[in-house]
Each structure stands twice: as C-alpha cells, then as structure tokens.
Amino acid sequence: MRLPATEFTSRPWRIHDLAPDFTVEDVWGFRTPGAGPHDFPIMLAALQTDGGLDRNPPLVHFLFEVRWKLGALFGWDKPGQGIGARIPSLRDRLPPDLRETRTGRAFPKTPFTPVYELDDECAIELANKTVHAIAHLGWVPAPNGEYELRMTALVKPNGLCGQLYMAGIKPFRYLIVYPAMTQQWERAWRNRDRAGSKQ
Structure with missing residues (x-):
C-alpha cells in the first residue's frame, strides 16, 4: 500500500540525520497480522529467507533482466560506479553509537549493501551510475494495535x-x-516460523 511521505518524515528515524541530502521517493506499507513491537528482527529474518528476487513473478523477473542488460549496455553497473568508488558508503556517516551496532543483514539476490540495523529500523543502500539509493525499513504501530512494516525509498539521482x-x-x-x-x-511474514528457525 502506497503511503504519503509524511508517514516517513514524521517519525523519529535515525536515518533522517544520516541522509538529509536524499529525497523521499516512495513510502510503502506491508501488512503483518499479529505482529508485536519486538517482532522487527523476525520480519527481517523472514525477508532474508523468503524475500529474494528469485521469488518474484515472471513479469518482475523480466523487468529486472531488462534492467541488468541495459546496465551492461550503458555501463551503469560497472564497479567504478558503485559504493566506495563513485560515492562513499552511507556507513561513513554513522555516528559512534550506530557504528557499534550490527551492520545489518544481507538480503539475498539484491544489489543492496547493509548500512545499520536497530530494533525497529534498518537501512540498506546501492549505487550505480544513475543513482545512490537507500531502502529504509521501519517497524511501526498500526491503527489496530498491531505492528507493520514500512519501506521508504530514498534517492539521490546522479x-x-x-x-x-x-x-x-x-x-x-x-x-x-x-x-x-x-x-x-x-x-514472508506468513512464513516467518520457517524463517525464525534459521536465525
């Protein structure tokens, strides 16, 4: 479900101080029935297990294949265009307290690199010739008293x-x-018991 940018900007996420030069591109909400305030790590583990790009339907697979072929044709994804080459990692901006936290989980079959992970939010990033992008995941209370996942795409076009x-x-x-x-x-949330057994 698409949400207004204020659903991200109005919350006290740590990412605000780290990426003030990025623009909010999208905010999306995901239903997680039965979720409680401490279930964010379970959700992340579920995404790590069941959230790879190989699980997408054929049309999405096709779009990604087209994107990678265009990237190869125009040189968008060359190593010199990525994190640590064309631009520094967002991790270089982390304050001491965030540097001491876990870097975060890798998400399989995605081009994203972990930046940080807390009990209720995490950030991953990617960069190529076209853009430096951050995917911010947050755990927020829902109107029904449960919790749900929010994903915000932050971008800095090149x-x-x-x-x-x-x-x-x-x-x-x-x-x-x-x-x-x-x-x-x-x-992935519905299948979280299988994911939790692999933590």
Missing part, C-alpha cells in the same frame, strides 16, 4: 541521467514491482 532514469522506471515501480513486492513480503 545528474540528468539519474533524473531521467528515475522518471522512466516510476510507472513500472507502481504498476508492477511494488504490488509484487507486497505479495512477496507479506508472504
């Missing part, structure tokens, strides 16, 4: 090329990628 790229993929995100992600991530 010049005109990056701006055009973000505009070009926007309809695909809303019409195809996010709906598929919603099914996948909500299924």
Whole structure:
C-alpha cells in the first residue's frame, strides 16, 4: 500500500540525520497480522529467507533482466560506479553509537549493501551510475494495535541521467514491482516460523 511521505518524515528515524541530502521517493506499507513491537528482527529474518528476487513473478523477473542488460549496455553497473568508488558508503556517516551496532543483514539476490540495523529500523543502500539509493525499513504501530512494516525509498539521482532514469522506471515501480513486492513480503511474514528457525 502506497503511503504519503509524511508517514516517513514524521517519525523519529535515525536515518533522517544520516541522509538529509536524499529525497523521499516512495513510502510503502506491508501488512503483518499479529505482529508485536519486538517482532522487527523476525520480519527481517523472514525477508532474508523468503524475500529474494528469485521469488518474484515472471513479469518482475523480466523487468529486472531488462534492467541488468541495459546496465551492461550503458555501463551503469560497472564497479567504478558503485559504493566506495563513485560515492562513499552511507556507513561513513554513522555516528559512534550506530557504528557499534550490527551492520545489518544481507538480503539475498539484491544489489543492496547493509548500512545499520536497530530494533525497529534498518537501512540498506546501492549505487550505480544513475543513482545512490537507500531502502529504509521501519517497524511501526498500526491503527489496530498491531505492528507493520514500512519501506521508504530514498534517492539521490546522479545528474540528468539519474533524473531521467528515475522518471522512466516510476510507472513500472507502481504498476508492477511494488504490488509484487507486497505479495512477496507479506508472504514472508506468513512464513516467518520457517524463517525464525534459521536465525
């Protein structure tokens, strides 16, 4: 479910101080029935187990394949365009208390790198020739007294090329990628007992 940017900006996340130069691109909510305030690590473990890109439907697979082929053609994903090359990692901005926390979990079959992980939020990042992007995951109380997962995409496009790229993929995100992600991530929560056994 798409949410207004204020659902991210109004909450006291640590990421606000780390990424003031990034723009909120999308905020999305995921239903997690029965979730409590301390279940964020369980949700992350479920995503780690059941959330890989290989679980996406064929159309999403096709879109990612097209994206990787375009990246290879135009040199978007060369090592010199990524984290630690074209731009420094967000981890370089971490204050001492966050540096002492766990880096975070790797999410299989994604190009994202962990930045930090707390009891109710985490951040992962990626960079290529078009954009430096952060996916922020947060655990928030829902109106029904349970808790649910929120995902916010924060972006810093790389010049005109990056701006055009973000505009070009926007309809695909809303019409195809996010709906598929919603099914996948909500299924991961339903299958969390299997994920929890692997923590």
